[in-house]
Amino acid sequence: MSQLVRIRFTLNGRPQSVKVPPMKRLLDVLREDCRMTGTKEGCGEGECGACTVLIAGDPVNSCLVPAVHAEGAKITTVEGLAKNGKLSALQTAFIELGGAQCGMCTPGMLVTSAALLARTKGRVPGDAEVRDALSGTLCRCTGYQKIVEAVQAAAAPAPAKKKAAAVAKKAKPVAKKKVVAKKKVVAKKKAVAQKKAAASRAGRRPGASKQARRPAASQRRGRR
């Protein structure tokens, strides 16, 4: 048995304190120690994004993060999106527009989309921008179409309950240039260690930007 360490962090706005092995995956800490099973495991190797949570507002694959890295962090999971039982606009849009089918990718999709919408601050992101932001989270059910529509619908000013398709059309031209800028910033912030992983896939998956927010492969020791 490895030694246990005490780790403190904020989970969905509430202070948490757990005693766990330092290299335990954050995913397991959340699911087992904090009993928040909304965050899912789809691959355990940083590929599917089902385990995505927000750390300081940025999407991170929690299966690649060792517990020690969570010390002092502000973590948001899917359970933290509704406020006092009231669903966020994003959650409502996912239900109404068909963004969730089997639901396994949904927690990851929702927190990643929430991070995107926090960045765009009320501006409706374009089709390509949404697809790019979500490319680190795999969905096998929806073909992504309805997820993109739901994210765009949720970005529209609050009371407007327009059809997503209409929103999408209007939004397209505005967004494109800003995507590039954003991508560069994100990419710069991240460590060199990810480059290898990125290179192995970049050839096969043009446009997949998820590596940009994926912790290094060397952090994967926390795996079961």
Added chain:
Amino acid sequence: MARSRTASPERPARKTITLPASVGVNVPRKDGRDKVTGAALYLDDLRVPGVLHGRTVRSTVANARIVSVTLDPAFDWTGMTVVDHRDIPGENCVAVIERDQPMLASTHVRHVDEPILLLAHEDAERVEAAVSAVKIEYEPLTPALNLEESLEKKALVRGDDNVFKTIRIERGDLDEAFVRSDRVIEGEYWCGHQEQLYIENNAMLAERTKDGGIHIRGSMQCPYYVHGALQVLLNLPPEKVRIEQTVTGGGFGGKEDYPSVIGGHAALLAWKSGRPVKIVYDRLEDLAATTKRHPARVRIKTGVMNDGTLVALDADVVMDGGAYLTLTPVVLSRGAIHAGGCYRWDAARIFARAVATNTPPNGAFRGFGAPQTLFAIESHMDRIAAELGMDPLALRRKNAVKLGDVTPTGQVLKESVGSHEVLERTAKRAKYAEKRARYERENAAAEAAERAGKGAKDGRRLRRGIGMALAMHGAGFTGSGESKLNSLAALDLTPDGRPCVRISNTEIGQGTNTVFGQIVGEVLGIPHEQVLVHVPDTDHVPDSGPTVASRTLMVVGGLIEKCAKKMKEKLELFAEHPIEGGADFARIAKRWLKERGPLRVEQRYQKPTGIEWDDDTYQGDAYGVFAYAAIAVEVEVDLDTAETKLLHVTTAQDIGRAIHPVLCAGQIEGGTLQGLGWALMEEVRHKDGKVWNHQLTNYIIPTSADAPPIDVEIVEIPYSNGPWGAKGVGELPMDVPAPAVIAAIAHATGCRLDEIPATPERLMRALQRRGA
């Protein structure tokens, strides 16, 4: 998404279909709230006190005699439950169609990753470590690792010819038809394995019950399949086996038959240890060991007239079933019936075989054999068009089936034939003719510019193309399947007076529960939210058949509609007035419960009249009805990297009636992307019979950035035996993307691939061969 409702031209006008209020409306899905808040509990989310973690020890060789199995004495085995074939109380088999597959290998292994031993321990890490402390000694035998080696009998995997099943479909005088044809055009087409890749891996939990039975919970499509298999395995009567579905994170066929295996394993460990046991596969194990789409080789020889009229079809289909039979005969059957595509043939012969290889058994995957043969015939149509110098759309227009036409099994298409409708709507919506001409112009200009040394500034040599495909897909079980299933559905009242749907069909993401709420709500005239759908649990729901073959809504939905009508009649007679909305229903229901006790109505499947099928000759009405799909795919190919980018997809699909248009479009979009992935990137590679790319890093499925915008048009040509005219939608969208992608690549580059996926490596080789 768009919808167009077409009054069935063949039906007299007096039979107008009334459009009720809940049906056809996009109500919020029943499980939506739980799924967006993280409250939905999948198997791995359940907390079970005292649970043991189960693991499977698997073979590392493809074909061998097991010499010995030893537990390393240096390892601490305290608290470890170990199960081998001798611990099985009943028959050592996975009972599906046959009983040829052992639940645990005893003397032989016939594929890599075949289960041999089971382990369970409280500590998940210890049990994982124990897997490598089991030493297995083999005497290796020569394996047959693919369908060609199987046909050559490099090893005998099954019987004396390796053949699981042979099907012959014959209609008309083939020799005469070939003689009469102006030209004979041949082709050979290949497609590989495909993994379902539901995001939730297979997962099961088993517990012994106090009454000496077993209770299994888990991720599955067909509780009664597991129910049947477990009775045989544990030698228990039906009432001692209870199978309950938990929220299921996708299936696509991958959780049709495999849950009997993992469920059986969990049950054996629970049986021996007396403790609850949970087995949750990780992605590596799930990708390596569970069922996949059958690889296929299809040889087609056609006789055609110079004006494009199709005359004769001779198709030879071979599918690789893997080491054991599982559902292979049924997959082959659907594949064979669909091999003629959506076209009229004067004469046809379809000869189909499924063979055994020393690879993990293949099973169900959305489309169930049809996408393979449809890929072949649709690619072949594109080849015919090219050889005749005809536009592929014009060729399809000329030959696509119409009302009254006859299929190779002799089925007369009596109603709801949407082939031409979906073809024309797709072509129009995609601006097919205009784009085809434009891309040709642009490609020619680009080539000329490159020759003159004035190519694109970034030096890239890009070509664009558009390709189409058309298909029909039989809805429901094949042939006599539905009659044999003898499905039973029930509707009853809960103690608080709410109607409760009891069926064994599962919600796996497609929206079943929501749609059943709509159907019952509609008939009873109450809000759909008031309707409950019981968890599929064999102790509490009757066997309404498996959740497969796009049958749930069309067949079981029809049964539930009838149940609701019966309930309505009973309650209205009792109340002596028509039900007036939700509150009134609740009042009447409660009064019934108080005065008369429980209320339960049932409906058993009854074969619609006029449907005949002969299993021996393979002639007759293979399906009650077909659904139709057409697609146009636009691609951009980089001639130097041979990468194909998906630009846009347009598809029109005739599904009879969309009870919930958003859910239907969701099925179409999701199925389309799975088809696109199969066409372009999804490839299971084996090394010595082992899946070597059993990771999401190297088994690649499309991301949101790879996925093109998918423009869907739902066409509604009602079917008289479906609820409100509905036909199945689940599998149909999988049929058309792959051949359309190949056609689009051919249009862009002039290079036609006869094998999918069209990975850059494969396309590069083809481009080099023709010196591009």
